[in-house]
Amino acid sequence: MKLHVDKDADALYLRLDDSKVIESDEAAPGVVLDYNGQHEVVGIEMLHLSRRATGLKTNALEFVTV
Numbered sequence: 327m328k329l330h331v332d333k334d335a336d337a338l339y340l341r342l343d344d345s346k347v348i349e350s351d352e353a354a355p356g357v358v359l360d361y362n363g364q365h366e367v368v369g370i371e372m373l374h375l376s377r378r379a380t381g382l383k384t385n386a387l388e389f390v391t392v
Contacts, residue, residue, distance in 0.1 A: 340369065340370045
């Protein structure tokens with residue numbers, strides 16, 4: 327799993343695995359899901375990140391496993 331934050335594009339991309347993206351669908355305004363050939367979600371893109379999470383410090387993201 328990889329998390330990429332692009333400050334210039336004001337976007338966050340979460341890649342769940344390395345399988346090839348076959349299609350994408352905008353699930354909600356500014357939220358795009360990427361699907362592989364088995365129609366499994368393999369990526370999630372969130373646009374306009376600064377408007378969705380005001381005060382977010384992208385250089386201090388925390389990863390928690392439960």
